[in-house]
Every structure is written in structure tokens, then in C-alpha cells.
Amino acid sequence: MGNLSRLPSDTSVAAINAALDADGVVIVEHFYDADWVARYNGEVQPFIDNHKRTYTGVDVFDDFLGHHTVRLQGLPAKTPALIDALIDPRMLAVMDHLLLPLCTDYILSAAELIEIRKSETAQSLHTDNNS
Numbered sequence: 001m002g003n004l005s006r007l008p009s010d011t012s013v014a015a016i017n018a019a020l021d022a023d024g025v026v027i028v029e030h031f032y033d034a035d036w037v038a039r040y041n042g043e044v045q046p047f048i049d050n051h052k053r054t055y056t057g058v059d060v061f062d063d064f065l066g067h068h069t070v071r072l073q074g075l076p077a078k079t080p081a082l083i084d085a086l087i088d089p090r091m092l093a094v095m096d097h098l099l100l101p102l103c104t105d106y107i108l109s110a111a112e113l114i115e116i117r118k119s120e121t122a123q124s125l126h127t128d129n130n131s
Contacts, residue, residue, distance in 0.1 A: 005025075006027045007028045009029055009030040013090050016094055032085055040082060043081050044072070044075070044113060067120070069114060069116050070114070070117070071112060071113070076108070
């Protein structure tokens with residue numbers, strides 16, 4: 001089993017990438033500062049507070065998605081702070097390191113917030129792409 005490196009917020013991109021290459025995972029403490037976190041939370045909270053659960057009418061699917069879970073899609077349109085996070089130079093450098101060796105370019109195709117609330121039932125083990 002690999003190590004779980006915990007690095008300080010001022011860690012260089014090279015060190016973050018080295019930890020990812022060595023262990024496949026890394027935690028960078030306070031990668032985004034407290035002001036960004038407060039801004040993001042302030043922007044997204046009204047959407048969480050006003051969330052209305054919709055149902056498909058298919059019990060197995062509705063049960064899987066949860067009856068006590070908030071799911072918000074399209075976050076960049078809702079929270080400008082997220083756009084700042086996505087274009088953060090360190091984040092882009094890490095993504096370039098991870099993805100560009102495998103492709104010519106990449107795009108964000110989904111940004112979702114999932115808040116699992118009290119009394120929610122557990123999902124079955126699954127992959128998000130159904131493969």
C-alpha cells in the first residue's frame with residue numbers, strides 16, 4: 001500500500017507531481033486559501049439551501065441517487081469562485097502533468113457537488129462511468 005503524503009500549502013508543483021507519481025495520491029493542505037473557501041461556500045450555499053430533489057420515477061435509480069442527498073451540477077455557472085480554482089496555475093500544472101501525456105488536450109466535462117445528508121442509505125460499490 002502506498003503512502004498518503006500530506007504537503008503544506010506552499011509546496012511546489014514539482015513536489016506535488018512527484019508525490020502523485022510515487023504514491024498516486026497526495027493531500028496538499030490548504031491548497032486553496034481560507035478566503036477562497038469562504039467565497040466558494042458563500043456562492044454555493046444558496047443553491048444548496050434551495051435545492052429541490054427531483055425523482056425519475058424509477059425506484060432503483062431514485063434509491064441509488066438518494067432521498068437525502070443534494071446534487072448540484074453546472075457549478076462553474078453557479079459559483080465564479082470555482083472558475084478561479086479551475087484555472088489556478090498550480091492546478092493546471094498538475095493536470096497538465098497527469099493528463100497531457102495521455103492526450104492532446106483536456107476539458108472539464110462535469111463539475112458536481114454532492115452533499116450526503118443524515119439518514120441517507122449507502123450506494124452500492126460502483127464506477128461512475130459504468131465500466
